[in-house]
Every structure is written in C-alpha cells, then in structure tokens.
Amino acid sequence: MSIAPYVPIAGxxxxxxxxxxxxxxxxxxxxxKRFNKAKLEAYECGIEPxxxxxxxxPIRFYLTAMLFIVFDxxxxxxxxxxxSFDMLGTFGFVEMLLFIVTVFIAYAYVWxxxxxxxD
Amino acid sequence: MNPVLxxxxxxxxxNYGAIAPILILLGxxxxxxxxxxxxxxTLRYPVQxxxxxxxxxxxxxxxxxxxxxxxxxxxxxxxxxxxAVDGPGLFLQGAVLVLGIVATLLIAERxxxxxxxxxxxxxxxxxxxxxxxxxxxxPSQTEIFPLxxxxxxxxxxxxxxxxxxxxFVALEVFSxxxxxxxxxxRRRRLLSQEAAVKYFLLGAFSSAFFVYGIAMLYGFAxxxxxxxxxxxxxxxxxxxxxxxxxxAMLAIGLLFKAxxxxxxxxxxxxxxxxxxxxxxxxxxxxxxxxxxxxxxxxYVAFLDSRWDWRPVIxxxxxLTMVIGAILAVTQTDIKRLLxxxxxxxxxxxxxxxxxxxxxxxxxxLFYLVTYGFTVLAAFGLVTLVRDQDGEATHLSRWAGLGxxxxxxxxxxxxxxxxxxGIPLTSGFTGKFAVFSAALGGxxxxxxxxxxxxxxxxxxxxxxxxxxxxxxxxxxxxxxVAVPGALTxxxxxxxAIVTLLLGVWPSVLLDVANSAAQFVG
Numbered sequence: 001m002s003i004a005p006y007v008p009i010a011g012x013x014x015x016x017x018x019x020x021x022x023x024x025x026x027x028x029x030x031x032x033k034r035f036n037k038a039k040l041e042a043y044e045c046g047i048e049p050x051x052x053x054x055x056x057x058p059i060r061f062y063l064t065a066m067l068f069i070v071f072d073x074x075x076x077x078x079x080x081x082x083x084s085f086d087m088l089g090t091f092g093f094v095e096m097l098l099f100i101v102t103v104f105i106a107y108a109y110v111w112x113x114x115x116x117x118x119d
Numbered sequence: 120m121n122p123v124l125x126x127x128x129x130x131x132x133x134n135y136g137a138i139a140p141i142l143i144l145l146g147x148x149x150x151x152x153x154x155x156x157x158x159x160x161t162l163r164y165p166v167q168x169x170x171x172x173x174x175x176x177x178x179x180x181x182x183x184x185x186x187x188x189x190x191x192x193x194x195x196x197x198x199x200x201x202x203a204v205d206g207p208g209l210f211l212q213g214a215v216l217v218l219g220i221v222a223t224l225l226i227a228e229r230x231x232x233x234x235x236x237x238x239x240x241x242x243x244x245x246x247x248x249x250x251x252x253x254x255x256x257x258p259s260q261t262e263i264f265p266l267x268x269x270x271x272x273x274x275x276x277x278x279x280x281x282x283x284x285x286x287f288v289a290l291e292v293f294s295x296x297x298x299x300x301x302x303x304x305r306r307r308r309l310l311s312q313e314a315a316v317k318y319f320l321l322g323a324f325s326s327a328f329f330v331y332g333i334a335m336l337y338g339f340a341x342x343x344x345x346x347x348x349x350x351x352x353x354x355x356x357x358x359x360x361x362x363x364x365x366x367a368m369l370a371i372g373l374l375f376k377a378x379x380x381x382x383x384x385x386x387x388x389x390x391x392x393x394x395x396x397x398x399x400x401x402x403x404x405x406x407x408x409x410x411x412x413x414x415x416x417x418y419v420a421f422l423d424s425r426w427d428w429r430p431v432i433x434x435x436x437x438l439t440m441v442i443g444a445i446l447a448v449t450q451t452d453i454k455r456l457l458x459x460x461x462x463x464x465x466x467x468x469x470x471x472x473x474x475x476x477x478x479x480x481x482x483x484l485f486y487l488v489t490y491g492f493t494v495l496a497a498f499g500l501v502t503l504v505r506d507q508d509g510e511a512t513h514l515s516r517w518a519g520l521g522x523x524x525x526x527x528x529x530x531x532x533x534x535x536x537x538x539x540g541i542p543l544t545s546g547f548t549g550k551f552a553v554f555s556a557a558l559g560g561x562x563x564x565x566x567x568x569x570x571x572x573x574x575x576x577x578x579x580x581x582x583x584x585x586x587x588x589x590x591x592x593x594x595x596x597x598x599v600a601v602p603g604a605l606t607x608x609x610x611x612x613x614a615i616v617t618l619l620l621g622v623w624p625s626v627l628l629d630v631a632n633s634a635a636q637f638v639g
Contacts, residue, residue, distance in 0.1 A: 108157075109152050113156065
C-alpha cells in the first residue's frame with residue numbers, strides 16, 4: 001500500500017486549517033465591533049436550545065434503571081446460549097445455570113433489602 | 120443449523136482444581152450477599168466475619184496445596200488458556216490473601232469505634248434527620264465483607280489472567296467494590312464520598328485506556344492472548360506502531376492502579392478520604408494485584424520488545440520515586456504522607472520489575488509482600504489515634520505521642536524505620552532485593568535515583584518520629600484508643616512480619632525465587 005494517493009487529501013487538510021486560522025484571526029482584527037442582543041441568539045437555527053434540565057426526578061428510578069441493566073445483560077447472554085444450546089450441551093447448561101444463580105443471588109439481595117418496593 | 124457456526128464452538132476445558140482459590144473467594148462472596156439478604160441484623164456481623172475469614176483461609180490453604188502439588192514447577196493454562204496457574208500467579212494470589220486476611224481484621228474491628236469505621240447507610244444525606252437517627256443507633260455495616268471478598272477474588276483473577284479480556288474483566292471485578300468501599304466512612308463522610316467519586320471517575324477513565332489498548336493489540340496480533348502477542352511481536356511483519364500504542368495504553372491503565380507518577384493524582388485524596396481500613400486494603404492488596412498484572416504483561420507478552428519500551432517505563436519509575444518522595448516531604452497529614460510514600464514505593468517495585476530477568480520477578484514479589492505488611496500495620500495504627508471527631512490524622516496532633524502512648528509510638532517508629540529502609544527491617548531487605556536485581560539487569564540509573572529518593576523519603580518518616588518523641592503534647596492532644604483483639608492481631612502480624620523478613624528474608628525470598636517463572 002502506498003500513501004501517495006492520500007497526499008492531496010493531506011494538502012487539503014492543511015489548506016483548510018490555514019484558511020480557518022486566517023479567517024478567525026483576521027476577522028476580529030479588521031471587523032467593526034457593534035454589540036446587540038440579537039447577536040447572542042442562535043442564528044436562523046430554529047428554536048432556542050433549552051438549557052433548563054427536565055427537573056428533578058425520584059431517585060427510585062435510578063434503582064429501576066440499574067436492575068434493568070442487570071436483566072438486560074442476562075438476556076444478552078441467554079439469547080445466544082439458547083440459539084446454540086444443542087451444540088453447547090451439558091457444559092453450557094451447567095455454566096448458564098451457574099450464571100443465572102449468581103444473578104438471582106443479587107436479585108434476592110435487592111428483594112430482601114426493599115429494592116423492589118416503590119415506597 | 121449453520122455448520123460453519125457448529126465447527127467454531129470448541130468447549131473450553133476447565134481445570135476446576137487449579138482455579139479453586141478464585142472460585143472459593145467469589146463463591147463465598149455470594150454466600151456473604153445471601154447472608155446479608157436473609158439473616159437478621161444482629162447475626163450478620165459474626166456470620167460475615169466468619170464467612171470472610173473462612174473463605175480467605177480456605178483459599179490460602181488451597182493455594183498452598185496447589186503450590187506443593189507442583190503447579191509452580193509444572194504450570195498449566197486452563198479455561199481455554201484464559202487463566203494461568205503458575206508460580207508467580209500462585210505467589211501473588213497467596214500474597215493477596217495473606218494481606219487480605221490482615222486487612223479484614225482491621226475492617227472487622229468494632230470496638231475502637233462503636234459500630235465500626237463504616238456507616239451502615241452511606242446514601243443517607245450527611246447531616247439530615249435520618250443521619251442523626253443513624254448516628255444515634257449506630258448500626259453496624261456488614262456489606263463491606265462481601266464487597267471485600269469480591270475485590271480480593273477479582274485481584275486473584277487479575278494476577279492469573281492470561282489474556283487481555285479476562286484481565287480487563289478482573290480489573291473491573293476488583294475495582295468496582297473498591298470504589299464503593301471508599302465511600303463508606305462513618306466520620307468525614309463527605310470527604311469519603313468525594314474520594315469515592317474521584318476514584319471512580321479516574322478509574323473509569325483509566326479502564327477506558329486499558330480497553331482501547333486491548334483493541335490496538337488485537338489489531339496488531341489478531342488475538343488477545345499474551346502468548347500470541349509475544350509471538351506476533353517477533354514474527355508478524357506488521358509495523359510495531361500498533362503494538363506500542365496498545366502497550367502504552369495498557370500501561371496507563373495498569374500504572375494508574377499501581378499509583379505511578381504521572382497517573383498518581385488520585386492516590387492522596389482517595390487514601391485520605393477512604394475509611395482507614397479500606398485504605399490499608401488498597402495500599403497493600405491493590406498494589407500487589409496491579410504489579411501482578413504489570414509483571415505478567417511485561418514478562419509474558421512484551422519480553423522480546425523490552426529494548427524499545429524499557430526506557431519509557433524507566434522514566435516513569437524515576438518520576439514515581441522522585442516525585443513521590445519530594446511530595447511526601449511536604450505533607451502535614453499522616454494518611455497523605457503514607458499515600459505519597461506508597462507512590463514512591465510503587466517506583467521501587469517498578470525498578471525491580473524493569474530488571475527484566477528472573478530475580479526481577481522474585482524481588483518484586485518479595486518487595487510487594489514486605490511493603491504490604493508494613494503499610495497494613497501503619498494504617499492500623501492510624502486508626503487508633505483519635506479525638507472526639509474520629510481519627511486525628513494531622514501531623515501536629517501526633518506531637519508528643521511518644522510520652523502518652525509509648526507502645527504505639529514505639530511500633531510506629533519501627534514501621535517508619537522500615538519504610539525508611541533501615542537494616543533489620545523488611546524495608547531494607549526489600550529495597551536491597553529490588554535494587555540488586557535492577558543492577559543485575561543493567562538499570563544502574565534507576566538504582567541511583569532509587570537510593571537518592573529513599574534517602575530523601577527517610578526525612579518525612581523520621582520527622583514523624585521526632586514529632587512523637589521530642590515535642591510536647593498539646594493540651595487537647597488526641598487519645599490513643601485501646602485496640603480491640605482484631606486490630607491488635609493485625610498490628611502484631613504486620614510488625615512481626617516486618618521484623619521477621621528484616622532479619623530472615625530468605626524464608627520468603629526462597630519461595631519467591633522458586634515461584635519466579637511465568638508460563639508463556
């Protein structure tokens with residue numbers, strides 16, 4: 001592989017960078033400086049970006065989200081296992097059983113500690 | 120079914136006996152989680168301490184059994200070459216567990232402070248009504264035991280991982296519990312939570328580097344196994360560039376955990392903010408695990424390309440020793456002082472690692488154990504110097520302790536002398552081992568910087584000693600708590616091992632020597 005075909009692209013990159021640098025430095029130097037409020041708004045780009053976040057939400061959703069991830073990951077492992085179950089045989093079955101048991105240990109902990117109660 | 124797919128699946132052979140120590144630790148951690156879920160509150164503490172200690176002692180016994188049954192001489196790969204059971208692996212696993220047992224004793228202490236050093240519900244807002252209620256009842260925190268078992272199991276997996284993916288999973292398994300444990304301090308909880316967030320964010324950042332490095336090395340070698348990377352480094356016709364980018368990124372992830380300059384900035388804040396028993400665990404066991412990973416990667420995957428990368432890591436070792444020592448001089452808090460000293464000590468281990476020959480491995484293994492025991496005892500003593508706000512860690516508060524508590528001051532002086540590398544302590548034999556290995560490996564510059572920085576580092580240690588003996592205690596000087604049986608045991612073990620390995624180093628050095636052969 002030769003890099004010769006890419007030399008023009010590199011040249012274009014350098015030219016582009018130089019042009020951007022030139023424009024950005026020359027404009028504040030030679031341009032007039034007249035400030036007004038409209039200049040600080042988004043320029044013809046639709047609605048104002050809303051800086052206000054959606055507000056506070058109950059911390060319980062955090063726990064729900066974490067539990068969701070646990071089961072999500074479990075499914076990610078279970079699905080390919082189920083598809084190729086016939087090839088994995090007893091070994092795959094035992095390993096998957098172990099995996100599910102460990103997930104359920106965590107689940108039992110969440111349940112006993114009230115992680116599943118909404119209030 | 121697709122026949123091509125069918126041909127691709129080969130079931131890995133797993134030698135359950137050879138990886139039993141790791142399985143015991145992680146299995147018992149699951150038992151601990153179940154105990155946490157189903158046992159009544161009053162039973163949890165004794166059961167968890169029992170489960171935790173039984174798991175570690177059983178794991179240690181299994182490791183010794185494996186080592187005696189010649190796994191050290193005839194190393195094996197198992198679980199589809201993902202795990203290596205060899206001399207350094209078994210030695211490091213054993214070191215993690217021995218230090219882990221002592222750290223668990225410190226964690227389990229409940230008599231120095233009522234309810235222990237950990238808060239039961241760390242998520243309760245500090246200073247709120249619920250927090251006041253919690254402070255009044257002082258329930259005991261017992262989740263720390265399964266968390267520490269998971270962390271120790273992850274460290275054992277980390278030091279025996281034989282491919283990059285297993286190593287990464289192990290890295291996360293031991294890091295995540297540590298992040299949590301940092302946030303559990305009963306006193307100065309906001310400082311503790313700040314430490315945990317810093318550790319978590321920077322740790323996640325360094326993990327990202329590690330994963331990116333894995334991707335680069337996979338691009339280079341077409342495999343994540345250490346052996347294949349070593350072969351590709353010699354025989355593949357590709358440019359080395361990908362390999363060195365990958366190695367650099369892996370090294371960033373590992374040196375972060377080992378707290379080497381310039382990846383050390385989290386160390387003082389986290390060591391100071393975390394509950395002191397957890398700091399002791401991090402300073403001893405995490406250091407062992409991180410250097411276990413560094414040793415295996417450098418000696419198995421990148422041994423033949425060492426002429427190219429050794430100068431770079433050498434510069435990092437020099438920076439680590441010198442900057443750690445210089446910043447230790449300026450500290451006024453005992454936990455921060457010990458944190459900077461642990462940074463400098465990471466530099467000494469790195470010096471031993473860079474010898475890149477057999478005694479480089481054995482001296483690094485030896486140094487990690489000697490340092491681990493000394494630092495455990497030192498942090499154990501820090502938990503005992505208290506006033507009404509908890510531990511009094513500012514150095515000025517330690518003035519005159521030699522008169523108030525001669526035994527504590529005596530033991531602490533001994534540990535400081537060991538850190539300073541005075542003969543008849545394990546600090547001396549450890550430094551002697553790594554420096555002579557580095558000299559043998561042609562790393563004279565590193566040794567010169569090492570000796571100079573350890574002279575410099577003796578100053579802050581001896582300043583603490585002078586402070587304890589030659590200054591008048593202040594009127595409101597902190598009291599020294601009477602250590603409970605568990606802390607006493609931890610302190611005694613730490614101090615005795617420091618002395619023993621100082622006067623009779625061969626007892627451990629011989630073991631390290633016979634273990635110093637990685638399986639390729």
